[in-house]
Amino acid sequence: MRIVLTLLATVFSLVVCSVNAQTKLYFNLQGYTLTGEPGNNAELREFNALLVQDGKVAAVGDAQELQELYSVAAADKVNLNGKTVLPGIIDAHGHMLGLGENLMQVDLRNARSETEAVKQVVDFAATEMGPWVIGRGWNQENWSAKRFPTVASLDEFVSDRPVWLTRVDGHAGWANSKALELAGITADTVSPEGGEIIRDANGEPTGVLIDNAMALVESKIPAKDADYHRRALKAAFDHLVSEGITGVHDAGIDALNLEVYQELAQAQQMPVRVYAMLSATEPKLPQLLEQGAITTADDRLTVRSVKIYTDGALGSRGAALIEPYHDDPNNRGLLVTQPGAIEALFELVIPHGFQINIHAIGDRANRIALDKFAKTFATIGGRNLRHRVEHAQVVHPDDIPRFKALDIIASMQPTHATSDKNMAEDRLGKARMAGAYAWQTFLEQGTIIAAGSDFPVELSNPFFGVHAAVTRQDRDDQPKGGWYAHEAMTLEQALRAFTLDAAYASGQEQVLGSLEPGKWADFIVLDQDPFAVSDDKLWQADVLATYVAGEAVYQRNQE
Structure with a gap:
């Protein structure tokens, strides 16, 4: 760890000045911030006081020096009692x-287990009386059997309403x-391009749908209106600020989602900054780009990027691989968007000055993305435009x-690495792990x-x-080392x-x-x-307060 011990005392003016009621001096704190250019040349610096004026940082440095430079009233001084201050996440x-x-x-x-998941669905269905039972989060890799669930286990307990998990x-x-x-899926239904209907030995659908096949069911779920969007976003905002997150790059929104964001921004009801990526599947994408x-x-709220999907995910064997899956030799994964369509999207998006953020998990998907970038640039x-590959999870060396x-x-x-560690090597084999979750390799080359x-x-x-990121371990300290x-x-x-x-990746490093x-x-x-605790304790940090533009958007109840 390199910490520059020289404390900052940078100010906007070289003369002593008075400040208005919108100024706060936070002192008696241990502060850390990266400074300078993003990337490997950035420097980590410490400070023990932070001066905020009109929602922006006026100065950071030593409390006594800042007090001498700025006349801060006693009522505008906030003692943080030695707590740690970091930039918003x-x-x-x-x-x-x-x-x-x-x-x-x-x-x-x-x-x-599948049984436990079904019980949770049954308990939820007993209290939620909507037309559908909706959920998320199951992962067969965390179950002892490590196999996909079945339609039968759900039908036994919930057969009167559609269930989608x-x-x-x-x-x-x-x-x-x-x-x-409701989706019209039978043994005769053909899997759509870029998707798969999982079937049993008799050819009957098992109830599990992969990637593009999911739309067969999801298209039948009642449409979510603007009020639903507002309620969901409000719940997300409240949750995120409690965890110290002040900004999010929202990876794929539709036109309605954008409309609601604009309403919330206009009404000043966005406690979290959102850098939103337009979804490439949005039918109105050309018109939105024209705007x-x-x-x-x-x-x-900032919107100047487009999210494109290339493949699926590793856990469901939908990530597109150059060579077959190590644990499924007849499977190379799925391309959710075909290469020709990806190229057409690049040619649509880039002339409008929008950044492309392309989802690529498997090594084949990453190669396709890089090939398309190279061709388009030429x-x-x-x-x-600071284009991005989202995930870059398994990349050929x-x-x-x-x-x-x-x-x-x-x-x-x-x-993703600590969640996938129990199955990634099964999916890929040891050889392909050389380019998987390769953070330090990327950093060392200056990416x-x-x-x-x-x-x-x-x-x-x-x-x-x-x-x-620091330990490559889960929160149970596994695996050792x-x-x-x-x-x-x-x-x-x-x-x-x-x-x-992260701010650089959205073109916002000058302000965030x-x-x-x-x-x-x-x-x-x-x-x-975080610099004074052992690495295994890093995940235990609790957020006491979150500030956006100098205003507290979350403060933990001290009771």
Whole structure:
């Protein structure tokens, strides 16, 4: 860890000045922030006082020096009693509507068997009387049998209403017979391109649908109106600020979601800053691109990127691989969007000056994404738009240097590694692990990593992500010594990926991502100093308060 011990005392003016009622001096704190340019040249600096003026950082440094430079009234001084201050966390890949929905639906994340998952569904159905029973979070890899669930187990207890349960990664769904019937899925139904209807030995649907096949059921679920969106987003906002998250890159929104965001921004009801990616599957995408980028004056809502899907996920064997799956020799995964369609999207999006954020998990998907970037840059340009690969989870070692050569940002989620460690090697075999979850390899070549969680696929708590990045272990300290520990980040790198480098990935590093003069005063107060605790305790940090533009949007109840 490199910490520059020289304290900052940078101010906007070289003369002593008075301040207005919108000024606060936070003192008696242990502060850390990355400063300077994003990437490997950024420096980690300490401070013990923070001056906020009109929602922005006026100065950081030594409390006595700042008091001498600024006449701060006693009522405007806040004693933080030695607590730790960090820049607000930016989650560079999450799904706001999905998180809000998850908070309002049955959550199967902790189910340890198919039977347990069904019981949770039954209990939820008894209290939720809507026309559908909706849930998310099941993961067969956490069950002793490690096999997909079946329609029969749901039908035994819930047969009067359709049930639809999305897998934890969002790339598979589990339905009961009522849902399959409404979707018209029978033994004769052909799997759609980029999707699969899982069948039993007799050719009958088992109830599990992969990737594009999920739409057969999801298209029958009653449409979600604007009020539903507002309620879900409000639930997500409240949850995230309690965890110290002040900014989110929302990975794929539709036109209605955008409309609701704009309403909330106009009404000043967005406690979390949102950098929203338009979904490439939105039918109105061409019109939305024609309308141009959106940036509100207070930087609460920014829209100037498009999310494209290439493949599925590793856990459901939908990630597109160059060679077959190690544990399924007849399967190379799925391409959710075909290469020709991806190229057409690139040619549509880039001329409008929008950034492309392309989902790619398998090594084949990553190679396709890089090939399309290279071809597009050579023909129509757009290299300067800071394009990203979302996940970059399994990359062929020959392709990793191409990220640097093409100036592609790697948007990666540390907790994916600790969640996948029990199955990734089964899926890939040892040889392909050389390019999997390869954070340090990317960092050493100078590639910017923007860190996120992919909530609600993973839990949104950013300190779970910091812990996973530094230790390559789960929160039970497994495996000992870390999983492929040579790819771990340092604590400084992990914090940078969740703050300054995440801001760079949205083109916002001039206003967000660090506590430097002139930037928005987005910061959090923690109960522990991450640089003073052992690495295995990093995930245990509790957020005491969250500030956005100098205003408290969350304060923990001290009772």
